[in-house]
Amino acid sequence: MEPVESVPRRRNEESHRAxxxxxxxxxxxxxxENVTVEAIASHAGVGKQTIYRWWRSKxxxxxxxxxxxxxxxxxxxxxxxxxxxxxTQMENVTVKLVTTDFGSAYRGxxxxxxxxxxxxxxxxxxxxxxxxxxxxxxLIRARDAGQIRSDxxxxxxxxxxxxxxxxxxxxxxxxxxxxxxxxxxxxxFAGIRTFN
Amino acid sequence: MEPVESVPRRRNEESHRAxxxxxxxxxxxxxxENVTVEAIASHAGVGKQTIYRWWRSKxxxxxxxxxxxxxxxxxxxxxxxxxxxxxTQMENVTVKLVTTDFGSAYRGxxxxxxxxxxxxxxxxxxxxxxxxxxxxxxLIRARDAGQIRSDxxxxxxxxxxxxxxxxxxxxxxxxxxxxxxxxxxxxxFAGIRTFN
Amino acid sequence: MEPVESVPRRRNEESHRAxxxxxxxxxxxxxxENVTVEAIASHAGVGKQTIYRWWRSKxxxxxxxxxxxxxxxxxxxxxxxxxxxxxTQMENVTVKLVTTDFGSAYRGxxxxxxxxxxxxxxxxxxxxxxxxxxxxxxLIRARDAGQIRSDxxxxxxxxxxxxxxxxxxxxxxxxxxxxxxxxxxxxxFAGIRTFN
Amino acid sequence: MEPVESVPRRRNEESHRAxxxxxxxxxxxxxxENVTVEAIASHAGVGKQTIYRWWRSKxxxxxxxxxxxxxxxxxxxxxxxxxxxxxTQMENVTVKLVTTDFGSAYRGxxxxxxxxxxxxxxxxxxxxxxxxxxxxxxLIRARDAGQIRSDxxxxxxxxxxxxxxxxxxxxxxxxxxxxxxxxxxxxxFAGIRTFN
DNA sequence: CTATAAACGAGACGGTACGTCGCGTCTTGTC
DNA sequence: GACAAGACGCGACGTACCGTCTCGTTTATAG
Numbered sequence: 001m002e003p004v005e006s007v008p009r010r011r012n013e014e015s016h017r018a019x020x021x022x023x024x025x026x027x028x029x030x031x032x033e034n035v036t037v038e039a040i041a042s043h044a045g046v047g048k049q050t051i052y053r054w055w056r057s058k059x060x061x062x063x064x065x066x067x068x069x070x071x072x073x074x075x076x077x078x079x080x081x082x083x084x085x086x087x088t089q090m091e092n093v094t095v096k097l098v099t100t101d102f103g104s105a106y107r108g109x110x111x112x113x114x115x116x117x118x119x120x121x122x123x124x125x126x127x128x129x130x131x132x133x134x135x136x137x138x139l140i141r142a143r144d145a146g147q148i149r150s151d152x153x154x155x156x157x158x159x160x161x162x163x164x165x166x167x168x169x170x171x172x173x174x175x176x177x178x179x180x181x182x183x184x185x186x187x188x189f190a191g192i193r194t195f196n
Numbered sequence: 197m198e199p200v201e202s203v204p205r206r207r208n209e210e211s212h213r214a215x216x217x218x219x220x221x222x223x224x225x226x227x228x229e230n231v232t233v234e235a236i237a238s239h240a241g242v243g244k245q246t247i248y249r250w251w252r253s254k255x256x257x258x259x260x261x262x263x264x265x266x267x268x269x270x271x272x273x274x275x276x277x278x279x280x281x282x283x284t285q286m287e288n289v290t291v292k293l294v295t296t297d298f299g300s301a302y303r304g305x306x307x308x309x310x311x312x313x314x315x316x317x318x319x320x321x322x323x324x325x326x327x328x329x330x331x332x333x334x335l336i337r338a339r340d341a342g343q344i345r346s347d348x349x350x351x352x353x354x355x356x357x358x359x360x361x362x363x364x365x366x367x368x369x370x371x372x373x374x375x376x377x378x379x380x381x382x383x384x385f386a387g388i389r390t391f392n
Numbered sequence: 393m394e395p396v397e398s399v400p401r402r403r404n405e406e407s408h409r410a411x412x413x414x415x416x417x418x419x420x421x422x423x424x425e426n427v428t429v430e431a432i433a434s435h436a437g438v439g440k441q442t443i444y445r446w447w448r449s450k451x452x453x454x455x456x457x458x459x460x461x462x463x464x465x466x467x468x469x470x471x472x473x474x475x476x477x478x479x480t481q482m483e484n485v486t487v488k489l490v491t492t493d494f495g496s497a498y499r500g501x502x503x504x505x506x507x508x509x510x511x512x513x514x515x516x517x518x519x520x521x522x523x524x525x526x527x528x529x530x531l532i533r534a535r536d537a538g539q540i541r542s543d544x545x546x547x548x549x550x551x552x553x554x555x556x557x558x559x560x561x562x563x564x565x566x567x568x569x570x571x572x573x574x575x576x577x578x579x580x581f582a583g584i585r586t587f588n
Numbered sequence: 589m590e591p592v593e594s595v596p597r598r599r600n601e602e603s604h605r606a607x608x609x610x611x612x613x614x615x616x617x618x619x620x621e622n623v624t625v626e627a628i629a630s631h632a633g634v635g636k637q638t639i640y641r642w643w644r645s646k647x648x649x650x651x652x653x654x655x656x657x658x659x660x661x662x663x664x665x666x667x668x669x670x671x672x673x674x675x676t677q678m679e680n681v682t683v684k685l686v687t688t689d690f691g692s693a694y695r696g697x698x699x700x701x702x703x704x705x706x707x708x709x710x711x712x713x714x715x716x717x718x719x720x721x722x723x724x725x726x727l728i729r730a731r732d733a734g735q736i737r738s739d740x741x742x743x744x745x746x747x748x749x750x751x752x753x754x755x756x757x758x759x760x761x762x763x764x765x766x767x768x769x770x771x772x773x774x775x776x777f778a779g780i781r782t783f784n
Numbered sequence: 785c786t787a788t789a790a791a792c793g794a795g796a797c798g799g800t801a802c803g804t805c806g807c808g809t810c811t812t813g814t815c
Numbered sequence: 816g817a818c819a820a821g822a823c824g825c826g827a828c829g830t831a832c833c834g835t836c837t838c839g840t841t842t843a844t845a846g
Contacts, residue, residue: 010812010822033311036801047824052803110366111307115229120368128369156360156379159369163359164352170306170366172316173324173355183352191387208791208842232832243793248834404817425703428806439819444808502758503699507621512760520761548752548771551761555751556744562698562758564708565716565747575744583779598796598838624827635798640829 011054018044019051023058024065028101032062032108059112059119066109067126069102076134082142083189089135090161090185091178097169098176107170132158148192160188207250214240215247219254220261224297228258228304255308255315262305263322265298272330278338279389282381285331286357287374293365294372303366328354344388356384403446410436411443415450416457420493424454424500451504451511458501459518461494468526474534475581481527482553482577483570489561490568499562524550540584552580599642606632607639611646612653616689620650620696647700647707654697655714657690664722670730671777677723678749678773679766685757686764695758720746736780748776 022043026035037058041048055061073092077085097103113120135158142148164184168176218240222231233254237244251257269288273281293299309316331354338344360380364372414436418427429450433440447453465484469477489495505512527550534540556576560568610631614623625646629636643649661680665673685691701708723746730736752772756764 010820012811012823015823031311037803038801041824045824047826048803049805049825050823053822107310111310114303114307114366115227124367124369128367132369153379153383155370156376156383159360159363159376160356160380160383163361163363164355165359166363166367167355167359170310171320171324171362173320173328174351180352180355183349184356187349187352187356187384187387189387191383191385211792233834234832237793241793243791243795244834245794245836246792249791407818423703429808430806433819437819439817439821440808441810441820442818445817449808499702503702506695506699506758507619516759516761520759524761545771545775547762548768548775551752551755551768552748552772552775555753555755556747557751558759559747559751559754562702563712563716563754565712565720566743572744572747575741576748579741579744579748579776579779581779583775583777598794600797600837603797625829626827629798633798635796635800636829637799637831638797641796 012050015044015046015050016054019046019061020065020068023061024069024101024105027062027065027105027108031104032058032112056118057112057116059109059116060122062105062109062112063119063122063126066102066106069100070096070127072096074130074134076138078138078141080145082138082145082147083185083193085138086135086161086185086189087182089138090165090181093131094165094176094178094181097165103169103176110170128162131162135161146194148189149194152192157188157192161185208246211240211242211246212250215242215250215257216261216264218242219257220265220297220301223258223261223301223304227300228254228308252314253308253312255305255312256318258301258305258308259315259318259322262298262302265296266292266323268292270326270330272334274334274337276341278334278341278343279381279385281334282357282385283378285334286361286377286381289327290361290372290374290377293361299365299372306366324358327358331357342390344385345390348388353384353388357381404442407436407438407442408446411438411446411453412457412460415453416461416493416497419454419457419497419500423496424450424504448510449504449508451501451508452514454497454501454504455511455514455518458494458498461492462488462519464488466522466526468530470530470533472537474530474537474539475577475585477530478553478577478581479574481530482557482573485523486557486568486570486573489557495561495568502562520554523554527553538586540581541586544584549580549584553577600638603632603634603638604642607634607649608653608656611649612657612689612693615650615653615693615696619692620646620700644706645700645704647697647704648710650693650697650700651707651710651714654690654694657688658684658715660684662718662722664726666726666729668733670726670733670735671773671781673726674749674773674777675770677726678753678769681719682753682764682766682769685753691757691764698758716750719750723749734782736777737782740780745776745780749773 019040022040023035026039026043035058037048037051040058040061041051051061055064073089073096077088079085079088097106109119109123113123136154139148139152139154139157143150143152143154161184165176165181168174168180174180215236218236219231222235222239231254233244233247236242236254236257237247247257251260269285269292273284275281275284293302305315305319309319332350335344335348335350335353339346339348339350357380361372361377364370364376370376411432414432415427418431418435427450429440429443432438432450432453433443443453447456465481465488469480471477471480489498501511501515505515528546531540531544531546531549535542535544535546553576557568557573560566560572566572607628610628611623614627614631623646625636625639628646628649629639639649643652661677661684665676667673667676685694697707697711701711724742727736727740727742727745731738731740731742749772753764753769756762756768762768
């Protein structure tokens with residue numbers, strides 16, 4: 001039912017891939033702010049106009065590249081043990097952000113989104129919201145199974161879990177590491193678990 | 197009492213104030229990214245050089261202006277009731293960010309800090325760390341008073357509390373409002389309180 | 393009768409005419425420099441490639457269009473009165489350049505020819521040289537008839553006559569008008585006439 | 589009485605000279621159309637903005653450079669012999685255009701002026717009109733001295749003389765050479781001289 | 785009570801990147 | 816195979832700001 005926001009036909013897929021690859025590579029190497037559209041175009045062997053034809057800005061290119069990269073942590077595990085699953089997923093996301101260059105690219109993207117509402121909207125739609133939905137569904141199953149309290153505020157729980165990660169990613173008060181994330185999961189779980 | 201870094205003599209305090217005022221006004225009106233050093237200088241009736249003489253960048257100017265603005269929510273209340281105090285403080289910070297133009301200026305500052313380590317360091321030193329310290333001291337007093345568990349991970353608690361605020365400020369998944377922040381405080385407190 | 397350069401087969405004459413028409417119309421309206429090949433193609437309802445298939449450049453299209461337009465002042469009159477005929481022809485050319493949009497289109501063409509030797513060559517071959525030849529033949533007949541001096545430098549005479557027109561067309565020192573052109577013809581004729 | 593069209597103060601004269609030098613050198617070497625503002629800036633060791641700050645376009649820069657170069661043929665000789673003086677001056681101008689790279693630079697400038705009325709106006713004001721005035725004054729002295737007819741149309745005479753040069757310069761029908769220019773002078777003079 | 789050196793306003797400067805325009809070529813169906 | 820449509824690599828455009836660098840002109844002590 002949604003209109004498909006008619007994308008022009010006959011896009012050159014080779015250039016498309018080359019641009020995404022150049023973007024993520026350069027951003028990882030030099031940092032988001034130090035990469036120019038011209039550099040992406042030149043590294044991809046592509047005209048600048050070809051980038052502007054298909055994306056609104058550097059941020060939009062990087063968003064698509066990052067979104068591709070997040071594909072493998074999209075699914076939420078369900079082993080039946082809610083606290084273990086939360087830990088697993090949060091640690092997977094953390095590892096993704098820490099062990100690859102994704103973290104710095106992603107920080108740059110979020111920074112760009114602060115002054116680009118269109119980019120912010122797409123970031124939420126494509127990255128934040130799907131992760132949130134997956135977490136919500138898992139928590140609801142846990143609630144139905146009596147593992148967490150029936151009056152648990154699911155959305156607040158999600159925001160606390162992801163908030164802890166993003167707080168450390170963006171404010172860098174201290175290293176973003178799996179142990180810290182696990183502690184946050186435990187503390188949140190302590191506030192919502194049942195005692196049966 | 198004098199600041200450690202030797203500041204040159206004979207600074208024009210009128211210009212100093214005019215620059216901070218122009219910076220915060222313009223950033224609030226147009227957004228951090230859309231304000232240039234030249235615009236700040238021109239609105240303050242000041243030469244560009246005067247800005248570069250006393251600050252390293254636009255971000256540094258805005259950091260100082262924002263820091264001034266945060267002064268009135270620096271102190272952590274202590275009524276003896278830890279959960280009420282946490283709520284009060286978190287709600288005060290939230291109100292500060294929501295009801296004034298501080299929120300958007302602050303978001304721009306944090307965005308700029310993602311690609312400016314020096315600015316990020318000063319942001320943490322001058323804003324994040326003092327707030328964290330005040331929160332930590334209050335929590336420790338509560339722990340000593342037996343209001344929260346003796347094995348409470350204080351730092352994780354702090355990160356969860358502030359993480360919830362910053363997550364909503366920077367990701368704008370849903371409105372940053374006092375009710376939501378209060379719920380987050382409650383949920384975190386449920387995970388750390390004692391049952392006496 | 394067929395032109396020497398082998399023209400590809402199956403040319404679409406409707407498109408051909410539409411392109412020439414769009415070219416002269418647009419150039420008259422916006423000026424030579426402000427018309428793009430893309431605009432001509434789009435106004436003619438034609439693909440860009442179709443233009444490049446049959447012409448080397450925008451200048452070549454406009455040259456052909458202008459050449460068509462000059463057809464009606466190609467023939468040199470011969471009433472037996474050389475000074476009257478010179479006046480008639482020079483004034484006809486002037487009127488052509490002044491009363492229609494040809495003047496500005498033609499100025500653009502000549503400007504383009506300054507940096508396009510191929511176009512300059514064709515311009516001379518197709519427009520300048522035929523006019524020059526017609527003038528030369530008429531002057532030689534006048535010389536044979538004893539109306540102008542037998543030692544008249546015919547080529548210099550021609551260059552002076554046309555030079556006066558082009559000087560005013562291209563340098564716009566003062567308006568290009570029939571009266572001024574008639575005065576130039578008279579002055580030149582005063583230098584070459586016989587006194588019989 | 590004329591307002592001086594207030595030029596901003598404190599222009600860097602070294603850059604000014606470097607720009608004019610780079611412009612005339614590059615245009616002579618590559619041709620007007622093949623020189624970009626970026627190339628002039630880069631060869632002059634100057635920012636592009638510095639060119640745009642002081643000139644409206646590439647054409648305006650080249651006009652100033654050419655104007656400087658024409659300085660040494662500005663004065664009209666007066667030996668008392670009008671036909672000799674006309675020949676001398678016309679031949680000097682011709683030599684200037686032919687023996688240096690001025691000719692091709694000047695052709696490019698005139699071409700650019702066809703689609704830039706502001707540039708055309710300045711070209712006439714700064715180059716065409718002064719030459720025309722000098723020629724007019726010399727012809728009027730000759731007329732007062734009885735060397736040319738009292739009813740001579742001075743302006744038409746001037747347009748014929750310069751027209752012959754510009755016609756050959758811009759249409760390149762045949763080489764622009766001193767001999768041809770001398771013949772044009774002689775023919776025009778034949779039409780205006782007195783027989784005493 | 786100067787004089788002198790700093791900070792100041794103004795803004796030109798050499799740069800870098802921007803996002804747009806148009807070039808001439810190439811590709812994909814359609815007639 | 817010519818055609819309409821238009822994506823493509825490319826190069827230049829003219830603009831916006833950057834952070835640095837003169838310019839005089841205040842101005843507030845140090846001699």
